[in-house]
Amino acid sequence: MIRICQEPFDPGAEIRAFEKNEKSAGAIVTFVGKVRGEEGADPVKELLLEHFPGVTEGSIAKIERDARRRWNIDEVLILHRVGRLRPSEPIVLVCVSAAHRRDTFLAADFVMDYLKTQAFFWKKERRDGGENWVEPRRDDYLDAERWASPKET
Amino acid sequence: MARLLFFGKLGDIAGARTREYVLPAGVDVIDALIDAIAREDETLGAALSEKSVRFAVNETIAARDAPIHNEDEIAFLPPVSGG
Numbered sequence: 113m114i115r116i117c118q119e120p121f122d123p124g125a126e127i128r129a130f131e132k133n134e135k136s137a138g139a140i141v142t143f144v145g146k147v148r149g150e151e152g153a154d155p156v157k158e159l160l161l162e163h164f165p166g167v168t169e170g171s172i173a174k175i176e177r178d179a180r181r182r183w184n185i186d187e188v189l190i191l192h193r194v195g196r197l198r199p200s201e202p203i204v205l206v207c208v209s210a211a212h213r214r215d216t217f218l219a220a221d222f223v224m225d226y227l228k229t230q231a232f233f234w235k236k237e238r239r240d241g242g243e244n245w246v247e248p249r250r251d252d253y254l255d256a257e258r259w260a261s262p263k264e265t
Numbered sequence: 266m267a268r269l270l271f272f273g274k275l276g277d278i279a280g281a282r283t284r285e286y287v288l289p290a291g292v293d294v295i296d297a298l299i300d301a302i303a304r305e306d307e308t309l310g311a312a313l314s315e316k317s318v319r320f321a322v323n324e325t326i327a328a329r330d331a332p333i334h335n336e337d338e339i340a341f342l343p344p345v346s347g348g
Contacts, residue, residue: 145348161347162272162273164270164321164324164340167324167340192347192348224348227347228347228348229345231345231348232272232342232345233345233346233347233348234272235346235347245274245343246346248344248346
């Protein structure tokens with residue numbers, strides 16, 4: 113299941129619901145990504161998360177399909193905020209269930225790497241000193257490259 | 266008239282997130298559209314020409330040489346930063 117949320121979500125409640133619905137899995141991995149808090153003279157006050165309705169959902173669905181091709185997993189939940197967020201607010205939740213734990217760890221790791229590099233979202237940081245669009249991090253692309261296989265190219 | 270969508274930093278550079286735009290005669294692929302925009306707005310043209318920019322035509326991801334027509338919705342997508 114993929115959900116794009118305009119309003120804050122409660123990771124605990126979502127995870128409880130996921131676990132409750134999951135009847136037969138031996139393993140569940142959950143990941144919560146949050147807006148990082150910053151120290152210093154001019155910290156981020158607000159994050160604006162933009163998406164492309166009609167296209168972003170498809171880009172996430174593609175990531176889920178990719179994960180399902182690679183690993184033997186059961187249920188997947190991907191929740192992603194859009195709109196205005198504050199430091200320490202959850203941005204993204206990924207839950208994966210499977211019969212065996214190795215598949216859940218790898219699939220969740222993969223989904224996050226691909227959400228960072230393939231999903232159509234754009235973040236803008238708002239500080240007292242001004243605004244800037246977040247540029248992709250080289251580390252995110254290096255992480256995503258770990259999953260590249262001859263089949264991909 | 267085509268509808269152009271500018272996401273992320275491209276919206277700031279374009280001065281608007283959406284723009285109605287009549288495709289000039291002969292402009293029938295995205296590449297040519299970027300050239301036409303560049304003639305009017307060098308900065309925006311340069312930003313749209315960056316290799317990392319991706320495109321969608323009527324909500325389907327498209328390549329730089331994808332055909333376009335008036336009545337299409339053409340989106341310009343800069344490098345992403347989600348997750």
